[in-house]
Amino acid sequence: MKKISLFVICLTLFPLHSFAEHIVGTAAGYGSQKFKLNDGGSFGDSFNFNTYYRYMINPYIGIEGGWTSGGGGIVSGLINLVSEVDDDTFYGPRASVFLQYSLMENHFINNFIYTKLGANKYKVDYTIDNVSKSASDIGFEASLGLESRFNFGLGLNIEYKNITNPIIKANQLMVGMSYKF
Numbered sequence: 001m002k003k004i005s006l007f008v009i010c011l012t013l014f015p016l017h018s019f020a021e022h023i024v025g026t027a028a029g030y031g032s033q034k035f036k037l038n039d040g041g042s043f044g045d046s047f048n049f050n051t052y053y054r055y056m057i058n059p060y061i062g063i064e065g066g067w068t069s070g071g072g073g074i075v076s077g078l079i080n081l082v083s084e085v086d087d088d089t090f091y092g093p094r095a096s097v098f099l100q101y102s103l104m105e106n107h108f109i110n111n112f113i114y115t116k117l118g119a120n121k122y123k124v125d126y127t128i129d130n131v132s133k134s135a136s137d138i139g140f141e142a143s144l145g146l147e148s149r150f151n152f153g154l155g156l157n158i159e160y161k162n163i164t165n166p167i168i169k170a171n172q173l174m175v176g177m178s179y180k181f
Contacts (some may be wrong), residue, residue, distance in 0.1 A: 021055075021056035021062075021180055021181075022053070022054070022055060022056075022180070022181050023053070023054040023055075023056065023062075023155070023178050023179065023180045023181075024051075024052070024053050024054075024178060024179055024181075025051070025052055025054070025155070025157075025176055025177060025178025025179065026049070026050065026051045026052075026176060026177060026178075027049075027050045027051075027157070027159065027174040027175060027176025027177075028047070028048065028049055028050075028174065028175060028176070029047075029048045029050070029159075029161070029172045029173050029174035029175060030045065030046070030047055030048065030073060030172070030173060031045065031046060031048060031070075031161075031170055031171050031172030031173055032044070032045055032046070032170065032171050032172075033045070033046045033070060033090070033168060033169070033170040034168070034169045034170070035088055035090075035124055035126065035167060035168055036166070036167055036168070036169070037124065037126065037133075037135050037167060038135065044072060044073060045072070045073030046070040046071055046072055046073050046170065046172075047070065047071060047072075047073050048068065048069070048070040048170075048172050048174065049068070049069050049070070050066060050067070050068045050069075050174060050176070051066055051067050052064050052065065052066030052067075053065055053066065054098055054178075056098075059100075059102075060099065060100055060101065061097070061098070061099055062097075062098035062099075062100075063095075063096075063097060063098065064095070064096050064097075064098045064116060064118070065093070065094070065095045065096075066093070066094050066095075067091070067092070067093055067094070068090075068091065068092065068094055068120070068122070069089070069090065069091035069092075070089065070090050070091070070170065070172075071088075071089040072088060072089070088124060088125070088126040088127075089124070089125050089126075090122045090123065090124045090125075090168050090170075091122065091123060092120060092121050092122040092123050092136070093120070093121055094118055094119065094120040094121075094141060095118050095119055096116040096117055096118020096119070096141070096143075097116070097117050097118060098114060098115075098116050099114060099115050099116075099117075100112040100113065100114035100115075100147070101113050101114070103146075107151065108150065108151055109148055109149065109150050109151070110148070110149045110151075111146070111147070111148050111149075112146070112147045112148075112149065113144075113145070113146055114143075114144075114145050114146075114147060114157075115142070115143060115144050115145075116141070116142065116143040116145075116161075117140075117141075117142050118140070118141055118142075119138060119139070119140060119141075120138070120139050120140070120141050120163065120165060121136065121137070121138050121139075122136065122137070122139065122163075122165055122167070122168055123135070123136040124136070124167050124168060135167050136167070137165055137166045137167045138165070139163065139164050139165025139166060139167075139168070140163075140164045140165070141161060141162060141163045141164065141165075142161070142162050143159050143160065143161040143162070143174075144159070144160050145157050145158060145159030145160065145174075146158055146159075147178075149178075149180065153179050153180045153181060154177070154178075154179055155177065155178040155179070155180065156176070156177055157174075157175070157176045157177075157178065158173070158174070158175050158176075159173075159174045159175075159176065160172070160173055160174075161173075161174055
């Protein structure tokens with residue numbers, strides 16, 4: 001993960017050519033999650049938060065680094081009453097390749113379909129038998145989304161994200177906003 005992070009930092013510090021664009025953004029969402037831990041497991045729903053920085057190498061390809069976190073939702077709160085694992089949250093860094101294709105362009109707004117493929121290193125904090133524990137591992141994630149970007153830089157997007165990690169499996173629907181500069 002350190003090598004991936006260093007690669008992303010190097011790409012952002014040394015622009016490859018004039019197509020480079022910088023984008024910062026955030027997203028919030030809701031989805032399902034399933035933890036597989038040494039001490040047991042847990043499943044339910046979660047509220048999620050994601051923040052990121054993207055460096056566009058050209059109009060179609062970018063490199064993205066970010067931070068994702070998630071915690072129990074409404075159903076998870078009910079399941080935790082009878083589950084052996086409770087108070088479970090996950091968080092950590094991620095890095096991905098960003099690919100987009102333009103669906104419509106005009107003088108005011110551009111619409112894109114995009115995908116993200118990358119790696120994550122999430123840590124799960126949880127409580128079992130009133131003892132706080134944590135676990136961490138490296139995994140894969142993939143996203144598919146639609147974005148509308150206004151010509152003054154603001155972008156709005158909706159995204160489906162699948163997280164596959166040895167300690168967590170999650171499916172999330174995210175709604176976000178970004179700014180290109």
